[in-house]
Amino acid sequence: xxxxxxxxxxxxxxxxxxxxxxxxxxxxxxxxxxxxxxxxxxxxxxxxxxxxxxxxxxxxxxxxxxxxxxxxxxxxxxxxxxxxxxxxxxxxxxxxxxxxxxxxxxxxxxxxxxxxxxxxxxxxxxxxxxxxxxxxxx
Numbered sequence: 001x002x003x004x005x006x007x008x009x010x011x012x013x014x015x016x017x018x019x020x021x022x023x024x025x026x027x028x029x030x031x032x033x034x035x036x037x038x039x040x041x042x043x044x045x046x047x048x049x050x051x052x053x054x055x056x057x058x059x060x061x062x063x064x065x066x067x068x069x070x071x072x073x074x075x076x077x078x079x080x081x082x083x084x085x086x087x088x089x090x091x092x093x094x095x096x097x098x099x100x101x102x103x104x105x106x107x108x109x110x111x112x113x114x115x116x117x118x119x120x121x122x123x124x125x126x127x128x129x130x131x132x133x134x135x136x137x138x
Contacts, residue, residue, distance in 0.1 A: 001031055001033065001057050001058075001131065001133060002033050002034070002055070002056045002057050002058075003026060003031055003033070003034040003035075003056060003057065003058050003059070003060065003127065004034065004035050004036075004037065004049075004052055004055070004056040004058075004059050004060070005019065005022050005023075005034060005035070005036040005037070005059070005060045005062060006036075006037050006039060006045045006048050006049055006059060006060070006061055006062070007019055007036055007037070007038050007039070007062040007063060008038075008039050008040065008041045008042040008044065008045060008062065008063025008064070008099075009038050009039070009040065009063075010040065010041045010042070010063065010064065010065075011063075011064045011066070011105075011108060013109070013112075014064045014100065014108045014109065014112040015038075015062065015063065015064070015112075017109075017112035017113040017118065017120075018062040018063070018064075018098055018100075018112050018113070018118065018119065018120035019036055019062065019120070020113065020118075020120075021098075021112070021113050021118030021119070021120035021121040021124070022060050022062060022096075022098065022120040022121065022123070022124045023036075024121070025120075025121050025124040025125055025128070026124060026128075028135065029128055029133060029134060029135050030133075030135075031128070031133075037052075039063075041063070041076075042061075042063040042064075042065055042076060042077075042080045042099055043076055043079065043080055045061045045063060045080060045084065045099070046061075046080060046083035046084055046086075046087060049061065049084070049087055049095060050087055053087060053091050053093060054091075056093075057093070057131060058093060058094040058095070058096070058127045058128075058130070058131050059093065059094070059095040059096070059127070060095070060096040060098055060120065060123050060124050060127055061084055061095055061096065061097055061098060061099055061123070062098040062099065062120050062123070063098075063099045063100070064099070064100040064101075064102070064108045064112070065077050065099070065100070065101050065102075066102055066103070066104060066105060066107075066108060067101075067102070067103050067104075073101070077099075077101045080099065081097065081099070084097060084099075094126070094127045094130035094131055095127070096122075096123030096124055096125075096126045096127035097123050097126075098119050098120040098122070098123030098124070099119075100112060100119050
């Protein structure tokens with residue numbers, strides 16, 4: 001089973017936490033053949049996934065967008081999530097959505113695992129579940 005993690009590094013501390021969360025779940029489920037690819041922001045995630053769609057069995061999209069004072073947040077978030085869903089349905093490949101959309105950095109750190117909850121872990125479990133390889137104790 002080949003899994004690809006595509007991580008937006010716009011917020012490095014958040015991204016690092018997300019990668020750790022995803023990697024831990026993959027390892028607990030016996031997945032050793034996974035690769036992490038870094039991109040500048042979440043908008044680039046679907047492009048990389050589309051380029052690699054036939055090389056992997058599943059993907060995990062990780063990153064963070066924090067709402068600012070302009071509509072940029074809404075446009076980037078919706079476009080990225082829609083593109084990821086389109087790729088998943090079109091190619092019939094699971095793509096776990098571990099992209100955090102939040103209002104401030106504190107929320108981002110909370111959702112990236114600083115306080116035990118990690119959105120990447122949830123996205124990874126979802127991908128493995130769709131692939132039929134999620135162990136019940138992971």
